[in-house]
Amino acid sequence: MTDRQPNLLKESAPGPRLAILVQSLFLANLMIIPVLGFLAITWLWFTKRDGATELERNHLDQAFITSIKGGAILVGMSIAIFVLGGFDNPWSWVIGVLYFTCFHATLILFGVIAVNRAILAQPYRYPVLGPPLERKP
Amino acid sequence: MKYQSQAVAMPYFIAAIGLFVGQIIFGLIIGLQYVIGDFLFPEIPFNVARMVHTNLLIVWLLMGFMGAAYYLVPEEAETELHSPKLAIALFWIFLTAGALTILGYLFIDYNTLASMTGNDILATMGREFLEQPLITKIGIVIVALAFLYNISMTTLKGRKTVINIVLLLGLWGLAIFFLFAFYNPANLVLDKFYWWWVVHLWVEGVWELIMAALLAFVLIKVTGVDREVIEKWLYVIITLALVTGIIGTGHHYFWIGTPAYWQWWGSIFSALEPIPFFAMTVFAFNMVNRRKREHPNKVAVLWALGTGVMAFLGAGVWGFLHTLAPVNYFTHGSQITAAHGHMAFYGAYVMVVLCIISYAMPIMRGRAANDQRAQVLEMWSFWIMTIAMVFITLFLTAAGILQVWLQRVADTPMSFMMAQDQLTLFYWMRFWAGVAFFIGLITYVWSFFVKGESKPLIT
Numbered sequence: 001m002t003d004r005q006p007n008l009l010k011e012s013a014p015g016p017r018l019a020i021l022v023q024s025l026f027l028a029n030l031m032i033i034p035v036l037g038f039l040a041i042t043w044l045w046f047t048k049r050d051g052a053t054e055l056e057r058n059h060l061d062q063a064f065i066t067s068i069k070g071g072a073i074l075v076g077m078s079i080a081i082f083v084l085g086g087f088d089n090p091w092s093w094v095i096g097v098l099y100f101t102c103f104h105a106t107l108i109l110f111g112v113i114a115v116n117r118a119i120l121a122q123p124y125r126y127p128v129l130g131p132p133l134e135r136k137p
Numbered sequence: 138m139k140y141q142s143q144a145v146a147m148p149y150f151i152a153a154i155g156l157f158v159g160q161i162i163f164g165l166i167i168g169l170q171y172v173i174g175d176f177l178f179p180e181i182p183f184n185v186a187r188m189v190h191t192n193l194l195i196v197w198l199l200m201g202f203m204g205a206a207y208y209l210v211p212e213e214a215e216t217e218l219h220s221p222k223l224a225i226a227l228f229w230i231f232l233t234a235g236a237l238t239i240l241g242y243l244f245i246d247y248n249t250l251a252s253m254t255g256n257d258i259l260a261t262m263g264r265e266f267l268e269q270p271l272i273t274k275i276g277i278v279i280v281a282l283a284f285l286y287n288i289s290m291t292t293l294k295g296r297k298t299v300i301n302i303v304l305l306l307g308l309w310g311l312a313i314f315f316l317f318a319f320y321n322p323a324n325l326v327l328d329k330f331y332w333w334w335v336v337h338l339w340v341e342g343v344w345e346l347i348m349a350a351l352l353a354f355v356l357i358k359v360t361g362v363d364r365e366v367i368e369k370w371l372y373v374i375i376t377l378a379l380v381t382g383i384i385g386t387g388h389h390y391f392w393i394g395t396p397a398y399w400q401w402w403g404s405i406f407s408a409l410e411p412i413p414f415f416a417m418t419v420f421a422f423n424m425v426n427r428r429k430r431e432h433p434n435k436v437a438v439l440w441a442l443g444t445g446v447m448a449f450l451g452a453g454v455w456g457f458l459h460t461l462a463p464v465n466y467f468t469h470g471s472q473i474t475a476a477h478g479h480m481a482f483y484g485a486y487v488m489v490v491l492c493i494i495s496y497a498m499p500i501m502r503g504r505a506a507n508d509q510r511a512q513v514l515e516m517w518s519f520w521i522m523t524i525a526m527v528f529i530t531l532f533l534t535a536a537g538i539l540q541v542w543l544q545r546v547a548d549t550p551m552s553f554m555m556a557q558d559q560l561t562l563f564y565w566m567r568f569w570a571g572v573a574f575f576i577g578l579i580t581y582v583w584s585f586f587v588k589g590e591s592k593p594l595i596t
Contacts, residue, residue, distance in 0.1 A: 090542035
């Protein structure tokens with residue numbers, strides 16, 4: 001028997017911890033700790049970005065910017081639907097609930113793909129909302 | 138195919154697909170009856186067609202689960218099936234009993250059927266999803282026990298893997314909870330209370346174990362990821378499923394006469410119920426992303442990923458949508474429930490059965506994977522059925538929200554039937570989405586008949 005035991009966590013999740021953490025927070029913000037999750041992402045972005053590796057920076061940028069854009073579109077459009085349509089209008093509820101559910105679920109599914117990429121030490125770009133990937137010269 | 142006896146799965150899979158076609162035909166009939174009330178009346182009244190639609194779903198999924206178990210258990214246990222002859226005999230008994238029951242629904246008045254089949258001795262009929270005559274229910278128990286004996290003996294004599302144990306746990310749970318179908322107290326609240334022990338503890342309890350085991354098996358095979366990694370995921374998923382799902386039964390106990398504390402228990406635990414489905418989505422993507430081999434059966438991989446995503450959406454997201462007691466106060470028993478039911482059943486159970494069929498059928502036919510053209514056609518069927526189901530769900534959700542408003546929120550609430558009249562547009566759109574689903578299903582069946590070059594089977 002060797003003295004060194006294999007690091008199972010590292011084997012299963014070779015990606016950088018910071019990248020995994022920030023993408024997990026992206027999902028947590030959508031599902032269990034809205035706003036708090038975003039605040040944590042913001043804190044990480046401001047405090048860890050400068051010293052981060054290229055891959056970590058990719059995930060920090062993607063999670064931070066997509067959270068801002070996605071959150072703005074999700075909440076903004078939902079408010080707009082109810083303000084423009086009126087709370088007493090059943091069609092506001094039909095469109096508002098369907099819109100919120102579908103857009104929210106789509107963000108979660110892309111978040112799942114993103115966290116998987118982070119776990120496997122791969123870069124990721126959220127479709128449409130994520131900033132373009134940095135091109136190597 | 139590693140073991141000859143795995144071949145007994147094939148008739149189960151073929152029958153499952155045949156019954157699935159029947160289920161969708163009756164789905165289309167009731168979809169049309171929503172908008173043309175006297176369509177096929179009095180030959181096939183709505184209540185009968187709906188009963189056939191839901192009962193066929195249960196029967197074909199059970200066929201699929203049994204076929205999957207007969208294929209999976211010997212391979213995992215690394216031994217031949219205990220008794221292939223018993224498996225074949227049970228297939229014919231189950232198919233005959235199922236067919237006779239459906240014919241009974243269609244050709245005999247339900248009251249007459251009840252008195253003909255012993256309902257006077259022990260009244261178990263007349264409850265949603267458990268409409269089967271007493272003799273059919275007894276038949277199901279006998280078939281289930283013999284089936285469990287067969288696969289349990291196979292497991293006992295061979296290798297005990299986590300997948301086999303989780304699958305067995307799920308299947309034993311399925312059989313045990315079905316026994317509550319025989320308990321039919323006169324008190325309606327008690328009746329409903331225990332009725333959910335069959336319905337809920339099946340689909341949001343033990344069936345999730347079956348689903349997770351089947352998904353894990355296929356993912357091991359198509360990705361080549363180490364069994365230990367997948368087994369750890371499986372432990373996490375089944376723990377989450379049982380911890381959230383068992384007390385989550387409480388979300389069915391709102392407003393039916395049970396104590397008010399169920400509103401808290403039901404809300405809290407069922408709000409957590411999306412977590413195991415979320416874990417399954419992460420699991421499926423993670424395993425496929427870190428795959429160690431490019432399996433020639435691409436379409437089985439697609440079904441595996443689709444199962445994760447659609448189960449999360451249908452069971453998780455659409456379940457959460459109306460599971461909190463203050464929301465459910467308005468939405469209880471509306472078309473929102475139907476929307477959730479359709480996508481959850483499709484995503485969680487239809488897709489996982491089609492996934493294992495997609496993986497196992499080519500192997501049972503002597504090849505690792507089907508010809509490219511057959512796979513492309515099956516992928517088309519995947520996308521047509523899945524997109525159609527998304528639209529069915531969206532239209533039913535829209536109908537449900539409008540229904541809730543008109544019937545329960547508006548200052549001058551409408552009666553049930555008046556509100557239904559206002560939903561006609563959505564019901565038409567749901568019907569046409571159903572037609573698209575049927576086209577996808579026919580495409581799926583057609584893919585089995587496409588001939589061409591196939592990847593050789595390496596054992």
